Amino acid sequence: MSTVTPFHIAIPVHNLAECRTFYRDVLNCEEGRSSDHWVDFNLFGHQLVIHYKPKSNKENLHHNPVDGHDVPVPHYGVVLPWDVFQQFAETLKTKGIKFVIEPYIRFEGLVGEQATMFFLDPAGNALEFKSFKDMSQLFAK
DSSP, X not given: OOOOOOOEEEEEESOHHHHHHIIIIXXXXXXXXXXXXXXXXXXXXXXXXXXXXXXXSSOOOEXXXXXXXXXXXXXXXXXXXXXHHHHHHHHHHHTTOOEEEEEEEESTTSTTOEEEEEEEOTTOOEEEEEEESSGGGTTOO
16 A cells, blocks of 8 residues: 555534534544634544534435445545554543444454444534554455
């Protein structure tokens, strides 16, 4: 795998203060620049920006069946090293995160074995964090 450069993603939130607290205090993201309408965060070395957007009555999340789970779409997240994923999952549990899909292992003992978990931020944005037992299998078929 070549060297990975940081990605940038900007997501809408209807309560900037609540989401700022969530990303900073629950996910332990270092806060960067900000204004009255947006906040930058360091999400495991990647640039996440939360942007204020008024709340809509429209439901944005769709779900697709994967391995007997209803995976929320759209979602975003980071692929973490195996031990970091395990520690992060435990931290989230102790902080009372309500998981959409509890941390579990997919493809155990097979090509692409991975740990994954899904949860929502206070604005309803779906996050998936995952890890591969063997990172060289990230794109394995």
